[in-house]
Amino acid sequence: MPELRPPAAARRHLLSVQGMSREDVERILETARRMASSLDREMKKLPTLRGRTVVNLFYESSTRTLASFELAAKRLSADTMSIRASGSSVDKGESLKDTASTLAAYDPDIIVVRHPSIGAAQLVSRCTAASVVNAGDGKHQHPTQAVLDLYAMEEAFGRLEGLHVAIVGDVLHSRVARSLVQALELVGARSTLIGPPTLVPRGMEALGCSTSSDIRDAVQADVLYVLRMQRERMAPGEAFIPSLREYTALYGITPERVRPGQVVMHPGPMNRGVEIDARVADSEAALVGNQVRAGLVVRMAVLYDVLTVAPVAAPVAAGVM
Amino acid sequence: MLFSRNGRSDSTALEGRVVAPAQGIDECLRVVVTDGIISAIEPAPASRLVIAPAFVDPHVHLRTPGREDEETLRSGTEAAAAGGYCAILAMPNTEPVVDSAAVLGALIEGARAEAVVPTGFMAAISKGQRGEELSEMAELALAGAAAFTDDGRPVESAGLMRRALQYSALAGRPLALHCEERTLSRGGHAHEGRVSAEIGVGPYPSSAESLMVERDLALAALEERPLHLMHLSARESVDALRRARDEGVAATAEVTPHHLCLTDDAVRSLDPNFKMNPPLRSEDDRRALIDALRDGTITAIATDHAPHARHEKDVPFEDAPFGVIGLETAFAVLHTQLVLPGELALEVLLERMSAGPARGFGIAEPRIEVGARGNLVALDLDAEWEVTEDGFRSLSANSWLLGKSLRGRVVRTIADGREVFAA
Numbered sequence: 179m180p181e182l183r184p185p186a187a188a189r190r191h192l193l194s195v196q197g198m199s200r201e202d203v204e205r206i207l208e209t210a211r212r213m214a215s216s217l218d219r220e221m222k223k224l225p226t227l228r229g230r231t232v233v234n235l236f237y238e239s240s241t242r243t244l245a246s247f248e249l250a251a252k253r254l255s256a257d258t259m260s261i262r263a264s265g266s267s268v269d270k271g272e273s274l275k276d277t278a279s280t281l282a283a284y285d286p287d288i289i290v291v292r293h294p295s296i297g298a299a300q301l302v303s304r305c306t307a308a309s310v311v312n313a314g315d316g317k318h319q320h321p322t323q324a325v326l327d328l329y330a331m332e333e334a335f336g337r338l339e340g341l342h343v344a345i346v347g348d349v350l351h352s353r354v355a356r357s358l359v360q361a362l363e364l365v366g367a368r369s370t371l372i373g374p375p376t377l378v379p380r381g382m383e384a385l386g387c388s389t390s391s392d393i394r395d396a397v398q399a400d401v402l403y404v405l406r407m408q409r410e411r412m413a414p415g416e417a418f419i420p421s422l423r424e425y426t427a428l429y430g431i432t433p434e435r436v437r438p439g440q441v442v443m444h445p446g447p448m449n450r451g452v453e454i455d456a457r458v459a460d461s462e463a464a465l466v467g468n469q470v471r472a473g474l475v476v477r478m479a480v481l482y483d484v485l486t487v488a489p490v491a492a493p494v495a496a497g498v499m
Numbered sequence: 500m501l502f503s504r505n506g507r508s509d510s511t512a513l514e515g516r517v518v519a520p521a522q523g524i525d526e527c528l529r530v531v532v533t534d535g536i537i538s539a540i541e542p543a544p545a546s547r548l549v550i551a552p553a554f555v556d557p558h559v560h561l562r563t564p565g566r567e568d569e570e571t572l573r574s575g576t577e578a579a580a581a582g583g584y585c586a587i588l589a590m591p592n593t594e595p596v597v598d599s600a601a602v603l604g605a606l607i608e609g610a611r612a613e614a615v616v617p618t619g620f621m622a623a624i625s626k627g628q629r630g631e632e633l634s635e636m637a638e639l640a641l642a643g644a645a646a647f648t649d650d651g652r653p654v655e656s657a658g659l660m661r662r663a664l665q666y667s668a669l670a671g672r673p674l675a676l677h678c679e680e681r682t683l684s685r686g687g688h689a690h691e692g693r694v695s696a697e698i699g700v701g702p703y704p705s706s707a708e709s710l711m712v713e714r715d716l717a718l719a720a721l722e723e724r725p726l727h728l729m730h731l732s733a734r735e736s737v738d739a740l741r742r743a744r745d746e747g748v749a750a751t752a753e754v755t756p757h758h759l760c761l762t763d764d765a766v767r768s769l770d771p772n773f774k775m776n777p778p779l780r781s782e783d784d785r786r787a788l789i790d791a792l793r794d795g796t797i798t799a800i801a802t803d804h805a806p807h808a809r810h811e812k813d814v815p816f817e818d819a820p821f822g823v824i825g826l827e828t829a830f831a832v833l834h835t836q837l838v839l840p841g842e843l844a845l846e847v848l849l850e851r852m853s854a855g856p857a858r859g860f861g862i863a864e865p866r867i868e869v870g871a872r873g874n875l876v877a878l879d880l881d882a883e884w885e886v887t888e889d890g891f892r893s894l895s896a897n898s899w900l901l902g903k904s905l906r907g908r909v910v911r912t913i914a915d916g917r918e919v920f921a922a
Contacts, residue, residue, distance in 0.1 A: 318699045
C-alpha cells in the first residue's frame with residue numbers, strides 16, 4: 179500500500195453546502211451559465227481541464243449523478259475513470275480509506291465520491307491529496323444536486339431571491355432536502371418542509387425553513403419539490419409510515435395539488451404513483467428534464483471551480499475548504 | 500477485589516501543596532512513604548506541585564481477552580498509571596464475555612502478572628450479556644468480581660433487571676448500568692437535536708437514556724437495592740437521579756470527561772473520535788452534568804476509556820464504532836476546561852476522581868494520612884503539553900484531544916505503595 183502523502187493545504191473541496199458562501203454559489207451558477215452557452219456550439223468540448231484527472235468513486239448505484247459527472251469531466255477534456263462498488267476490490271472487503279489511497283497513487287486532481295455512509299467524503303478528503311467533490315454521503319449532503327436545483331429554478335423564474343419552495347416527502351432520509359434547504363437559505367429563498375411527522379426530523383427549523391404536515395401548505399409555494407420515497411432506507415419492522423397507500427393519499431402530488439403557475443421538481447429517480455402522479459411527472463409544470471440538463475453544466479462548473487478558484491483563507495470544517 | 504503485579508513496596512517522598520478534600524488538608528507538606536505506607540507528613544516549603552489522593556476510574560475497557568491489539572492488561576494499566584490512577588475497574592464486554600468464574604480467574608491471574616495499577620474486573624449481569632438469564636453472580640463475586648454490568652448494552656428486560664437487583668444481594672456487589680432504551684436509540688449515531696437534523700445522522704434522543712434511568716431507579720426503589728448509573732449524558736437523567744436520591748434510593752452515578760467538556764457541536768466535524776455512546780449532547784445537558792457533579796448528585800468521574808484499532812476508526816463517521824480513550828488525559832482536560840475557567844473547584848474535581856468512585860464500589864478510599872497505603876498523585880498544574888498520537892501508553896490513540904494543548908499534568912503516581920509512574 180503506498181504511503182499517504184500529507185494533505186495539501188491549498189486544495190479545495192466541495193463536501194457540503196454548509197461552509198459554502200453565497201458568493202461560492204453565485205460564482206458556480208455564473209460559471210455554469212457560461213458552460214451552458216458553450217454547449218450550444220457544435221463542438222461541445224472545452225479544453226479547460228485538459229491533462230487533469232477526475233476519478234468517480236461510486237459506492238451506491240446511481241444513474242444520473244454518475245453519468246452527469248462523467249460527461250461533465252469529458253466535456254472539459256479531463257481524463258476520467260469511474261469506479262463502481264460492484265466488480266472491484268471494494269467487493270473484496272477493501273476499506274474506503276485503502277481504495278481512496280490506492281486511487282490517490284494515480285495523482286487524480288479530483289475524486290468525486292458517492293457513498294452510503296455519512297462522512298465518507300470527509301474521510302476521502304483526509305486521506306488523499308486530491309480535491310474531493312461529495313456526490314452524496316448517506317443522509318448527509320449532496321451539494322451539487324442543490325446547486326443544480328438552484329440553476330433550474332433560476333432558469334424557470336429568472337431569480338432566486340424571494341422564491342418559496344415546498345419540499346414534500348421523506349425529509350428524514352434525504353440528503354437532497356438537507357442540502358437544498360441550506361442552499362435556498364444562502365441565496366435568499368425560503369423553504370417549507372412538508373411530510374408526515376415521522377419523516378420530518380425535529381430541529382430542521384434551525385436550518386432556516388418552516389415545517390408542516392399538511393400538503394395544503396404547499397399551495398403558496400412557487401416550487402413543489404418532491405422527494406423520492408426511499409423505501410430502501412426503511413429497515414423492516416421499523417416503518418415510518420403505515421403504508422405507501424396512505425402516504426400517497428396524504429402527500430402524493432396529483433394534478434389537483436398543483437396550483438397553476440407552480441413548477442414541480444424531483445431529484446429522481448421517481449416512483450410514479452407513489453410520491454408523484456404520472457400525469458404531473460409528464461406535465462409542462464415538471465422541470466425534471468431541466469434538472470438533468472442543469473446537472474451537467476453545474477457539475478462542469480464545480481469541477482472547474484474546485485481546481486481553479488483560489489482557496490479560501492480559513493478552511494471551514496465540512497465545507498468548502 | 501483489586502489485583503496487580505506483586506512487587507516491591509517503595510520508600511519515597513512527595514512534596515507540594517497537599518490537597519486532600521476528604522481529610523480537610525490543603526497546605527504545603529512533605530508526604531513520606533516508607534515501604535509503601537505513609538509514615539510521616541511534615542511541613543514543607545511552597546512548591547509548584549499539587550499532591551492529592553490518587554485517582555480511581557470505575558469504567559475502563561481493557562479489551563482483554565479478545566482484542567489485545569487494542570489494549571492489554573499491561574498497556575491499559577500503564578496508561579492508567581500515567582493518568583494518575585491507583586485503581587481501575589475493567590468492563591466485561593470482552594471476547595469472551597466475563598460471565599464465568601473461569602474467564603474471570605484467567606483475568607485475575609493475568610492482572611497478577613501484568614497489571615501495573617490495581618485492577619478490578621466487573622462481570623456480566625447476564626450470561627453472554629444477552630439479557631436473557633442471570634450470570635452466576637454469587638460464584639463470580641466469590642471469585643473476585645468487583646461489580647456487575649452488561650456495559651455496552653442495557654438490560655433490556657425489566658423483569659430480568661428486577662431479578663438482577665434482587666439476586667445481587669447474594670453477591671454483595673453493586674450493579675452498574677448502561678441505560679439505553681434501544682427501540683429509541685436504534686440507528687442513532689448522534690444526539691437528537693439541531694445537529695443530527697442538520698447533518699442527517701440517525702438521532703439518539705436523550706429520552707433513550709432517561710427512560711431507562713427512570714425504569715432502573717424505580718426498580719431499585721422497589722427492591723431497596725443500590726445501583727450505579729454509568730456515563731450519564733442527559734439533563735433528564737440527572738433530574739431523575741436527583742429525585743430518586745432525595746427519595747432515599749441508594750443510587751450513585753458517573754460522568755465522563757467528554758460529556759463534561761463537549762457538546763454535539765463537535766459532531767459537525769464528522770470526526771469519528773467524537774462518536775460515543777451515549778452521544779455528546781447539548782450545552783444545556785452539559786451544564787446539568789457539571790451542576791450535578793458540583794452538588795454531588797453525580798459522585799464519580801469515569802473515563803469510559805474505550806480503545807479502538809486505528810483501522811476501525813478510520814472510516815466514515817456513520818460506520819465508526821462508539822468510544823474514545825481517556826485515561827491519560829482525564830485530569831488534564833478537566834483541569835484545563837473546567838477548573839481553570841472557574842466552572843469547578845479543584846477540590847471537587849479531585850474528590851470526584853478519587854474518593855467518590857471508590858466509595859461507590861466499596862474500594863478503600865485513597866487517603867493522605869499516616870498509616871494509610873501510599874495512593875498518591877503529584878500534579879504540575881502549570882505544565883502545558885500537547886496530546887499526540889505517539890504520547891499514549893495505551894495501544895490505541897482514538898482520542899478526541901489529538902493535537903490539543905492541555906494545562907496540568909500528572910508527574911508521579913504511587914499506587915498501592917509502589918511508584919508506578921514518573922514523568
